[in-house]
Amino acid sequence: MLKTEEASKWYNIGKSDEVRAVEKISLEIMENQIVVLYGPSGSGKTTLLGLMGTIDRPTGGRILLHGKNVTLFSDLELSRIRRKTIGIVFQSFNLFSGISAWENVSYPLSPIGVGAKQRFERASVLLERLGLGDRVYHSPEELSGGEQQRVAIARALINNAKILIADEPTSNIDVDAVKMLLEILTELKKEGKTIIISSHDPVFRSYGDVHFNLDRGRLEEISYLDEKWRNEK
Known part of the structure; x- marks a missing residue:
């Protein structure tokens, strides 16, 4: 459903300093999964979410949605994707x-x-x-x-977005709200949604179907909490 192929994102700071926020990450997210991008602050989780959510473009590599290389799409086409296919919940909520x-x-x-x-x-x-x-x-x-x-x-x-992306969704809410959030996300999965979460919160260690563990901009490990997804392609 959603794939990254050798996706990288670099930022230039000043004239000579370069920050490699995400470095050659290849992963695949299947329809109707709950996926957690797990790792410490600065591991590249939010940057990778931005690439998968078509908010940002990779410096290198490709992002594929339903087999289409959206890296080549125009800004207008990407805007349509976000409007129809991908719903994003920002860490700070971004409400008016x-x-x-x-x-x-x-x-x-x-x-x-x-x-x-x-x-x-x-x-x-x-x-x-x-x-x-x-x-x-x-x-x-x-x-x-x-x-x-x-x-x-x-x-x-x-x-009616089919993909819901949530960046650090537990960072600004209390314990009761976290419990409700997990119930909501689980219910959305039952309805056929694909959920992609970034977090360093221990509450997600045992939550979801697949964990992509990041560190310093690289994909270090893939963990299958639900073994049925291990051989799914």
Whole structure:
């Protein structure tokens, strides 16, 4: 479903310094997996998520989605992929202040011409499903960290994305919210979603189907928590 082939990302700092955030990583993510990119801070997890989520382009190598080399796609084509196929939950949630939860959730529908009534209905259904039915009109400033995260998840799912990417999803929420998050992600997998998580949180050590363990920008180890995926191609 989603593959990286020798994917690298380098950044130039100043005139001579070069940071190799991701170095020649090849991996494959299958449909309906929960995958964890696991490793310490600075291991390249967020950079790799950005490449797989088509937010950024690799310096070298390729990113393939359903067999297509999206590295060659235009910015407009990549934007369409993110709008239709990939939902992203950022570590800081990236919600708009001063507007309601439903307006935040429905924001991706505005550029494609969905009317206000339908935007509200679709956003409200998702918020209700994620336990936020009584927070539809609340702004981010009136929500807890866990509630803000669920708003961000609802926004990522508003266009029925098949792939959900979450960057360090437990970093800004409390213990109860972490438990709810894991339940939500597990339920989404049951519905056929593919979940890609980056984290260094020990809570994910025993969670998911496959772990790609990163260190210093390189893929060090692949761990199969569910053995059925070991020989799947």
